[in-house]
Amino acid sequence: MVDALELAARIGSPLTESTFRDNRRMDVAATHILPLLTTLKNDFGFNMLIDLTAVDYLEYEGARDRFGVVYLLLNVDSGERLILRTAVNLPEATLPTATGLWRGADWMEREVFDMFGIRFAGHPDLRRILMPDEFTEFPLRKDYPVKGRGERHNFPVITRAGS
């Protein structure tokens, strides 16, 4: 089990630890996420990035920050899991990329960018991955209507005469 205090000392920034069921979770400041990930990977054997995703906390009760970016790590040898969360805010929601540590972060970061508009500095190829390239909005933001802004109707109509 990694020790939160020891981790905090290593990266020089406080960590807030909490647990839910048997999940250990830590909150870290956005400025220290990359050092934390690097330490966890290199010194504590968290060699697998299970998932990288984000949450929009707009209108969430008691939330101080707009987005939470969540990293799920696994130490394949010991089976230990760790969940990290860091906060980003508009207008320049940017985090350092984790692709340098785990190549698998590539598409996950693209998905977070596509859905939430959070940018990852240093990412090799930060393009939309799910939505069409010409899409302009970020659909999983809470201020984006579920039914969209009419994009799904924006196509030429092919009639019998025209085909």
Add this chain to the structure above:
Amino acid sequence: MAVGLPENVFLTRLDAAANWARSNSLWPMPFATACCGIELMATAASRYDLARFGAEVMRFSPRQCDLLIVAGRVVMKMLPVLQRIWLQMPEPKWCISMGACACSGGVFDSYAVVQGVDRFIPVDMYVPGCPPRPEQLLAAIIDMQEKIRATGTVMGREFMARTSPMGPSPFDADELLRIKDASFVQLGGLSSPMGSVPRAGGSNHG
């Protein structure tokens, strides 16, 4: 016969002869994007045996097909592909919209899902159900054959009359609903349709 035709010769209209040939050898183009596609496969497989109706030759090249079967939801990224496939199919061609999703978007009323393919391509036959049973698809293909026999012409004149897609609901009604929904979010930043109802699990957030 009274006119004294020799044996094995019969009189018919050219239209009827063409329709007879076309309706009994439909070549489907399976556009299976979701769960309905599984039923489509079952329809073609041995138990339901689409071959009994002369439509078993599924082709994955639109150039060889004359019956487009849209089975499953179509998202806005896939719609241009669907339209291109439709345009690549040679005339005469028909389209079956299979399942609630292809017909109307089904339960997926979201920003990405097209609310009925008939808004953007012509559709001849709708099959309801989620998913429709293979029997329903078979019934649709039999009805399709009936329709071809009843209305088809050798030069495809019957298509000239149908110039617009026949969607289930006009765009405007749907757009009004959407704008009404959207205005909840935009009004005054933090107001929401839920009012001040506390969200469950709020205390879990650190």
